[in-house]
């Protein structure tokens with residue numbers, strides 16, 4: 001974390017209302033947005049809503065078949081230049097960097113990263129930590145490196161997807177719940193210590209999707 005906290009003293013004097021990194025208000029139209037885990041579910045819904053508002057989207061997902069199918073569907077509605085698919089396992093530094101580079105090359109400089117990819121495997125708990133928490137940490141630190149005003153970037157926005165069980169206990173899924181609590185700790189701590197980017201956390205409650213349906217069967 002050392003490098004991302006460089007030269008914070010100047011930014012710490014910024015007023016709370018001016019923490020977009022670049023100090024500019026956010027315009028969705030024309031923004032370039034990477035969404036992890038957007039092949040389906042909530043991530044796909046974010047992509048649809050943002051495309052409707054004029055953003056350009058990179059769908060970054062480990063499921064290439066579903067990701068390509070989703071992007072074909074979205075391109076049919078919004079055009080080939082508006083949305084791309086890049087294969088990405090969020091537990092891999094190399095994959096994340098390749099997604100960033102491909103997005104810049106095909107869509108332009110990135111303005112927003114949405115760390116949405118998540119799993120709920122309580123048995124293989126280390127995988128759940130690696131994807132849910134590791135994916136958010138890796139993406140947030142990469143975004144700071146690529147967009148941070150302290151690194152010569154223009155600033156930007158990172159949105160990390162937590163959950164209602166990130167603020168409430170969930171005895172049926174303690175590992176999943178712990179990762180969602182940790183995401184809030186990450187964003188809270190970044191929010192008070194560095195202003196090179198604007199960071200948000202979302203707390204969805206329940207959205208019908210495949211994995212959750214399977215978990216209930």
Ligand SMILES: NC(=O)C1=CN([C@@H]2O[C@H](COP(=O)(O)OP(=O)(O)OC[C@H]3O[C@@H](n4cnc5c(N)ncnc54)[C@H](O)[C@@H]3O)[C@@H](O)[C@H]2O)C=CC1
Nearest residue numbers: 037039041042062063089090117118163204206207209211
């Ligand atoms: N569905 C819900 O009601 C809620 C969901 N959430 C959170 O929202 C996010 C999305 O959830 P859903 O859309 O429901 O899940 P989903 O299971 O429908 O979609 C998850 C997506 O992430 C992808 N993915 C999984 N592992 C990956 C990896 N290692 N690298 C890249 N992509 C990977 C999957 O291929 C899939 O496309 C998750 O972080 C979840 O914890 C939070 C609260 C409620």
Ligand SMILES: CCCCCC(=O)/C=C/C=C\C/C=C\C/C=C\CCCC(=O)O
Nearest residue numbers: 118119120163170172173176205211212
């Ligand atoms: C009352 C439980 C509310 C859980 C809200 C939530 O975060 C739901 C997420 C659903 C899917 C997320 C994607 C992958 C995780 C799969 C299952 C998680 C099951 C939730 C749990 O074990 O806590």
